[in-house]
Amino acid sequence: xxxxxxxxxxxxxxxxxxxxxxxxxxxxxxxxxxxxxxxxxxxxxxxxxxxxxxxxxxxxxxxxxxxxxxxxxxxxxxxxxxxxxxxxxxxxxxxxxxxxxxxxxxxxxxxxxxxxxxxxxxxxxxxxxxxxxxxxxxxxxxxxxxxxxxxxxxxxxxxxxxxxxxxxxxxxxxxxxxxxxxxxxxxxxxxxxxxxxxxxxxxxxxxxxxxxxxxxxxxxxxxxxxxxxxxxxxxxxxxxxxxxxxxxxxxxxxxxxxxxxxxxxxxxxxxxxxxxxxxxxxxxxxxxxxxxxxxxxxxxxxxxxxxxxxxxxxxxxxxxxxxxxxxxxxxxxxxxxxxxxxxxxxxxxxxxxxxxxxxxxxxxxxxxxxxxxxxx
Amino acid sequence: xxxxxxxxxxxxxxxxxxxxxxxxxxxxxxxxxxxxxxxxxxxxxxxxxxxxxxxxxxxxxxxxxxxxxxxxxxxxxxxxxxxxxxxxxxxxxxxxxxxxxxxxxxxxxxxxxxxxxxxxxxxxxxxxxxxxxxxxxxxxxxxxxxxxxxxxxxxxxxxxxxxxxxxxxxxxxxxxxxxxxxxxxxxxxxxxxxxxxxxxxxxxxxxxxxxxxxxxxxxxxxxxxxxxxxxxxxxxxxxxxxxxxxxxxxxxxxxxxxxxxxxxxxxxxxxxxxxxxxxxxxxxxxxxxxxxxxxxxxxxxx
Numbered sequence: 001x002x003x004x005x006x007x008x009x010x011x012x013x014x015x016x017x018x019x020x021x022x023x024x025x026x027x028x029x030x031x032x033x034x035x036x037x038x039x040x041x042x043x044x045x046x047x048x049x050x051x052x053x054x055x056x057x058x059x060x061x062x063x064x065x066x067x068x069x070x071x072x073x074x075x076x077x078x079x080x081x082x083x084x085x086x087x088x089x090x091x092x093x094x095x096x097x098x099x100x101x102x103x104x105x106x107x108x109x110x111x112x113x114x115x116x117x118x119x120x121x122x123x124x125x126x127x128x129x130x131x132x133x134x135x136x137x138x139x140x141x142x143x144x145x146x147x148x149x150x151x152x153x154x155x156x157x158x159x160x161x162x163x164x165x166x167x168x169x170x171x172x173x174x175x176x177x178x179x180x181x182x183x184x185x186x187x188x189x190x191x192x193x194x195x196x197x198x199x200x201x202x203x204x205x206x207x208x209x210x211x212x213x214x215x216x217x218x219x220x221x222x223x224x225x226x227x228x229x230x231x232x233x234x235x236x237x238x239x240x241x242x243x244x245x246x247x248x249x250x251x252x253x254x255x256x257x258x259x260x261x262x263x264x265x266x267x268x269x270x271x272x273x274x275x276x277x278x279x280x281x282x283x284x285x286x287x288x289x290x291x292x293x294x295x296x297x298x299x300x301x302x303x304x305x306x307x308x309x310x311x312x313x314x315x316x317x318x319x320x321x322x323x324x325x326x327x328x329x330x331x332x333x334x335x336x337x338x339x340x341x342x343x344x345x346x347x348x349x350x351x352x353x354x355x356x357x358x359x360x361x362x363x364x365x366x367x368x369x370x371x372x373x374x375x376x
Numbered sequence: 377x378x379x380x381x382x383x384x385x386x387x388x389x390x391x392x393x394x395x396x397x398x399x400x401x402x403x404x405x406x407x408x409x410x411x412x413x414x415x416x417x418x419x420x421x422x423x424x425x426x427x428x429x430x431x432x433x434x435x436x437x438x439x440x441x442x443x444x445x446x447x448x449x450x451x452x453x454x455x456x457x458x459x460x461x462x463x464x465x466x467x468x469x470x471x472x473x474x475x476x477x478x479x480x481x482x483x484x485x486x487x488x489x490x491x492x493x494x495x496x497x498x499x500x501x502x503x504x505x506x507x508x509x510x511x512x513x514x515x516x517x518x519x520x521x522x523x524x525x526x527x528x529x530x531x532x533x534x535x536x537x538x539x540x541x542x543x544x545x546x547x548x549x550x551x552x553x554x555x556x557x558x559x560x561x562x563x564x565x566x567x568x569x570x571x572x573x574x575x576x577x578x579x580x581x582x583x584x585x586x587x588x589x590x591x592x593x594x595x596x597x598x599x600x601x602x603x604x605x606x607x608x609x610x611x612x613x614x615x616x617x618x619x620x621x622x623x624x625x626x627x628x629x630x631x632x633x634x635x636x637x638x639x640x641x642x643x644x645x646x647x648x649x650x651x652x653x654x655x656x657x658x659x660x661x662x663x664x665x666x667x668x669x670x671x672x673x674x675x676x677x678x
Contacts, residue, residue, distance in 0.1 A: 057573050078579035090570035094592035103588070104578035155578070 002191045003068040003158040005031035005054065010063035012049050012215075023049040025215035027063070031193065031208065036185050038194045040202040041212035041238070047195045048087075048163055050212070054193060055084045055161050067158060083157035085148045087164040091136040097123075098132045101150040108155075122150040125184070142173045149181070153188055160185075162194045166201065178205055199239055203227070211235055233358040236285045242315060242327040244285045246354070247300075251280045260284060260353065263322045264300035267348050273362060278355045285352035288315070288327040296345025302326055303341055309334045318342070415656075422649035438650035447626070447634075448651075452658075455630040457541060459610040462548040467601055469549055470556025471594070477557075478564040488561070491554045499551070503618045506547040510534060534620050540627045548615050556601050563597045564590070599670050607659055631655050 012024040024046040031037045039047035052058040053065060056077035065073045072080050083104070091100050099106075101122055102115045110118075123129045126146040136144055145165060152160055162181075166174045182205055185192050196202055202209045203223045211218040211226065211234075218238075219231045230236035236244040249260040249267075251274060258269040262284060274282075302318035314333040318326050328344050336342065353362035421427040425434045442448050473491065477484040494502065509517050510533035518530035533543040567589065575585040613632040616622065622629035622637065629637070631651060639648035 055577055057576065077577045082577065084574065084577045086570040086574060088568055088570045090568060090574040092571060092589060092592075094595075095588075103575075103580075107575075107579045107584060151574075151578075 001158055002034045002189050003070075004033040005159065005191060005193070006064075006066040007031075007050075008064040008066070010050070010053065010065065011061045012046070012053060012058060013061045022215050024053070024060075027212075027215075027217055029210060029217065029220055031191060033068075034189055034191055035207040036182070036192045036194065036205060037208045037210060038196060038202040038206040039210045039212060040196055040199055041218070042197060044214075045212040046215040047197075047210075047212050051084075051161050051163050051193060051195045054159065055082055056080050057084075080159070081155075081157055082159040082161055083152035083155045084161040085152045085163065085165045087167060089144050089148045089165070089168075091144055091147055091151075093136055096133055096135060097128065097139070097147050100136065100147055101154050104151065104155045118154050119150075122154040125187070126150050126180070141169055142177065145169065145173075145177060146180075149184065153184060153190070156188075157190055160188070160190045160192045162192065164196055165194075166196075167198075174201070181205065200241070203239065209239075211238060229360075229363060230285075230352065231360055233283065233285060233352075233354040233360070236352055236354075236360070240287055240289075242288050242317075242329070244287050244352070245291065245324075245326045247284045247286070247320070247324055247326070248322075249282050249284050249353075251278070251282060253280075262300070263320050263324070265298040265345075267298055267351070267367065269367065273366060274353070278361050281356050282361065283354045285354055286346045286350060288329040290346050290350035291326070291328045291344045292330055292346075293328070293333065293342050293344050297347050299343050299345035301341060301343055302328070304336050304338055306338065307334060307336050316342070418649045419653055421645055422653045425646050427645050427649070434646070438646045439654065442647060442650055442654065450626065451629050451631050451634045454541070454626075454628060455610055455632075458545065458548075458612070458616070458628070458630050459606055461545050462552065462609045462612075463602060463605045465545065465549045466553040466605065467556045467598065469553035470558075470601075471560050471598075473553070474557050474561040474564055475590075477561055491557050493554075494551045495554045497551070499614045500618060502547060502551050503615065506543070506550070507534065507619065510543055535624050537624055537627050540620055540624055544616055544619055544628050547619060548609065548612065551615070552605065552609075555605065559597050559601060560594055563594050567593050603663070603666055607663070610659060611655070 007027050007029040010024055010027040011022070014021045014023055027046075027050065039050060041047050049058060053060050056072070056075060056079075060073060063073075064071060067080065067082075092103065095103065098116075098119055102110075102119045105115045105118065119132070120129065123132055126149060128143055128146050128150065131139055131143055131147070136147065139147065148165065152162075166177055169177065178201060181192075181194075194201070194205065203226075206223055208220060209223050209226050210220040213234055219226060219235045221229070226235065226239050230239065230244075233244075233246060237246070247262050249262040251269075252259045252261045252266075258274060260267040260269060260282065267284070300320055302316075302320060304316055304318045306317040308315040308317070313329055313331050314336075316328040316330075316333050316336060318328065320326055326344070328342075333342075347364075348367040349364040351364050351367060352360055353367070355361045422438055423433060423435060424431040425437065426432065473487070477488050477491075497505075509515055512518055512530040512532040515530070515533075517533075518527075521527045522530060531539055533539045571589050572585055575589060580588065610630075611632055612630070613636065616628055616630060616633055617636065620628045622633040632655070635648050635651050635655070638644050638651060
């Protein structure tokens, strides 16, 4: 039985020697029943603390946690029917794989026969049947990871909590296990909460991505929406590789028409698109994938600094003449050399406009047809 | 030696081998002089009656005399009681304190530092201290017991039949408990704390987590402590001799004490060395059984 999760104004402070560190600050969030939700953000953003509060390993300073309509804020871990996979994998080193997977069931008094049946079923799903009688130290990193997953989901938890479970694996194993975990989620009908600092994991696996910044919610949305409609410059820059380019602009108002004037380009604004309250100093965000050499409505010049070929495409790191760093991802750029000058351009439908505080004030399609503002 | 053999020998003994031998041989010679020779000499002496003045070869006669005389079994029993109880109790005391300090309680660091003192204090000082604590006339324990109404008369712990052995055991445990404490604390601190958190999420009680995580991690250390401490305590001489001299009425006379009495009070080196030989064989047999049963050297490497 899976469950929905509701966080209400959740706050966690850590006090050390007189100084108070706020790890999670007023987090309110709904995690739908049976969804795959990923908490993502840089180190120290509060994502692991939030997960540990969900598990019951940390007590919130204030706020409430509900599983469905059950308030679990003050329940001890074992009464939440949540299972957790730790970043360190945390396999009991003196137990065989079989005993490791079955430990939670054994503690709950499940009979040996039923335990073995469930362990073997889990092992088969995870393709570790061969390893059941081995000790954890005899397994490869990927196999250990599977055992840890097996130990968690064999308990048939309402909530499966995963704390950066793949951070120690190599890239190839990661991509394999990503698929595996999604497959498990579909089979299990459990609510999965996954913590990672890797936005690729977050974007590829989740129904909902929760991006945190210094303990506060930056944005919680499905991956596609997070990518297309970032609520702030922070979100736009965190999601997507390489990071979104940010170009400083000035709002040029002239009677009923207005335009964004940057270094070497001018983007006309539909009437009333930008309220006066936004001010005159704004920034345009444009993803490196939407910048093309010698194409696009609005063009500017770059000096190439580094070229990284990544197969068909290349990533070109460069600088505009006013010193703004700009990355471009496009095919056919691998012959460029540092110091070369290129002209790149973008279509305004792909641009984001950020206000002085970093909040998103306009998205690309609004620049095109001026349907008015519909932020959030 | 043929030419071919000489060639092979030369090949085998190249420069590195000579260097190795040059480093190794002095050590071998040293151990032969201070270790192997006295042992062999003692075993040789154990085959004679009056080996120092008028040696008469009696074969295993000294051994037969010892093993057939009833007091031997009493001394052996005392040795086993002393070795087992001090080893087990110092293990339990060390484990308990290590678990407390490992919980990062307030004052844990101070306790950890203090724990080294009993081990550093000279045995004689420890004996004086405990004699003072347990003294029937001026001892603090007796005063406390009498004023609390637990006993009517002060107890002369080191000189009553039923209390002498417990008193010696307590003194020994106090001195040697820190040995287990430090080994076990080091092991405890190496345990990944995520294991306990996983166990909590999986619903394990504190006791279950201790049984399934802590104890397996400590197993190898506990086995080594039992072996090493057990041998040391079986051979222990100073604490017992300095506190009771084996009395009262041989109640705390262990085999090492008896060997001393035979050699230096009764000047019977034949019986004394024979008894030392018996101790040696007993310990070797116990160690062999222990290694066969537990293979602690695998535990250490694993």
